[in-house]
Amino acid sequence: MAIRRFKKLAALLKMETVYGTDAVPTGAANFIQLSDVTFTPMAGDEEARNLLQPKLGHQGIYLTGNYIQAQFSVELAGSGVLGTAPAYGPLLRSVGFAETITAATDVQYDLVHDSFESSDLYWNEDGVRHIGLGGRGTVTFGFTPKRIPRMQFTMKFLQGTIADTALPVVDKSKWIDAVPVSKANTTMSLHGWSAIAESLNLDLANQVVPRHLIGSESIEITDRQATGTAVVEAKSLATIDWFSIAGAHTKGALALTHGTVEGNVVSLSADAVQIGRPASGQTDNIRNYSLPLMLTSLGANELNLTIT
Template sequence: MSMKTNRRAMRFALESEYNDGTTTPESATDGILMREITVTPLSGGNIARNFVRPYYGNSPQAPGEKHVEAVFELEWNTSGKLGTPPPWGKLLRACGWSEVIEEGERVIYSPVSEDEDSGVFFCNVDGNLHKGRGARGTPAITVNAENMPVIRFTYRALISPVTQEELPNVVLSQWRAALAVNSLNTEPLEFMGATVPFDQFSLDMSGQVVHNKIVGSNDIEITGRTPSGQLRIEDPGVGTVNYFQMSQNAATGALKLVHGKTPQERIELSMRKVGIESPTYSDQDGIQMLSINYSPEPVDGNDEVLIVVGNPIPEEEAP
């Protein structure tokens, strides 16, 4: 019988310490509800041997150190309970983010620059089980009108032998349906001093996730990040806010997106300081739009992006 590409299951759990070798994601609690997934079982290069011989032809190669890579996309949702982490929270933690739980109020995520968490994923491709230990990754978020909000993770992990295992019966009830992006569920952007309607928003954290192949230090490390994003807004006119002049003057300002109108559904993504590139015109059904690339910048360090799930942080406590 042929193997099927749409019969896949993934489980993920945080490790107690890096590559502990014992953490096992459970089907009952650690299942991941994905929209799509791509697995590269053996990512990495080979070593050319390049023999010199009295005839033409290929030289043999030696296998280099490999890692397993998984790229998967999820709906960006909440747990539905204030102060309870969303199901994607542990995935974000292994991408170099901290998690602060304020009971009954909110969960706060912000990037870190040391002591990143790591995890284990078990990805079953219709019976082929790929185990990735010491896994770390980087996220990208997309919130476009008339679509579902999504978060895409790109993970790298240390490989284990590929084995055969029946597809697990993963429990996915913790993955609540996300809210569609529209005027009913989503606020206009607060962008550099103006409130503007939008139809496209993205943020890619662009974490540098590397396979450290130094002899004796075989691990997956996060060595930096260069976040950037794109958005498309309804042109407010230069009389309201002149984004062209702001770009020319290298001005910076705040950017905030809020999705979900009730506290239990609310996700806020904010950046205190962003710089923008030259805006360009675009069209949406005859409406003049501005397409703008932006780059978040840290203010005090590890604060260039903040995600709050639940009630907003009170003004007197906000960074």
């Protein structure tokens, strides 16, 4: 009997048209390119019996509310063509972004507050395929100099079938190479200051709930509290006074643009970001501030991604 290898993985993801109904993703159209993978094929709850009997011992449990959870990273790059959605577009749509395509111009992703879309997952681990239905999730965005920017997704799906199935033939041509974060490739501004930053991390923090009810099963996004952290080089108060900004509860804009080549430029923006309590630190004996960020929904743009 042949062994099954961990690195031989094919993950396919496709948007649903009817919730919980298999959209049948294919390797030719729906391949997602992943790293940093953790897969839980049977998450859920346990129901104990706790019967009183004339002897001691384990009585077993029931596995209830079963669902699939998949955690993985995706490199953040463009699509290669203006006005063409990136290959990871279905993942963004599954965590609460609406996709707007303007032909030959750009693709924009904006957060929605209801009517969340869902997706189906075919997860093939070297010949064993797990099907997940009705998937929704959350995501974090990470930008660190000298590293490739990545999105870290945590997705939950209703449990479908599990079967011995050959690995699909996949088309990877929709995935273009990302470029590392650097002065040459990346610019960032925060509350009007052209930032010198060591890192930016944003967490959409969706509350994602598997609901197993009488008459209904679904994965629901029930809330979000988008936050983040920016680690910036400390400057004089005359340059930027983070303490006054935090103390006044001021809301200001965040903007980051990554990439310089048309078709491979990703821009993130939010127009009502509140700064939390700054923390003083250092890197290489140079002082910095760690700034908690709250991406409030008080402005028109809670968080936008634009691909150009």
